[in-house]
Amino acid sequence: MKIATWNINSVRLRIQQVLKFLKEHTPDVLCLQETKTQDINFPARELATAGWPHQAIRGEKSYNGVAILSRLPIENVSHQNWVGKGDCRHIAIQVNGLEIHNIYLPAGGDIPDRDDNPKFGHKLDFVSEVTEYFATNKPKNSVLVGDLNIAPLASDVWSTKQLKNVVSHTDIERKNLLEMQQLGGWIDAVREFFGTEEILYSWWSYRARDYIASDRGRRLDHIWVSCDLAPQINKLEIHKNTRGWEKPSDHVPISIQLMPKV
């Protein structure tokens, strides 16, 4: 079972890139974030025709939005309304008995202080509620993917020193994300596969003139598996080349191959 995740930053604008990625890598399941469109305008038909007819979509106008595309039949589509804002940041499905959670965690604004910046408070509250949810509903045979908007390790950013007070890499966010992972019994599959030392990014700012030359990235996108699936982690790929495509998303896809035990 191959599962991919990608913050596409507008699925309508980049539908051709999604189709290209699907054809090149043929994941069984693709999870998208920041689709930025209402369900009625989601490019469902093109994706179905391409071979991913089983879809769970949850979008809103302009912002946020998540979707799961599958080659295999899906069931038990659901979502949680964490922090109760009704924004489209989570959708879950089951496929072949495997549970998949697709999450788009709030970015959190600029100022890392919940009193000065309500968006930062929203982000911290969101993490707390997800943490509580999975601490209570311990995941089994489950995968959690998405844009979590936090780079937890020093090796997840271009400079842990210079980003110390930058939202996405502050101490409180890093600590809380690792706690969310631990209390849910999740394994960070990307780090399980590559180790904790290798420098890994999944996002490069649009503001760099040359993202390769400056290479100031962050690992904001994640694939976690429930601990029972740890032995099945077979292959992880960070598809960095898509960042060099014309009119790219600022995030790149990540994929995992899970090998069922024989």
Add this chain to the structure above:
DNA sequence: ATGGCAAATTGAATTTGA
């Protein structure tokens, strides 16, 4: 806390991202 950009909405400027 910054910013060399980008997208959606609405109709040139604003909001949001990170």
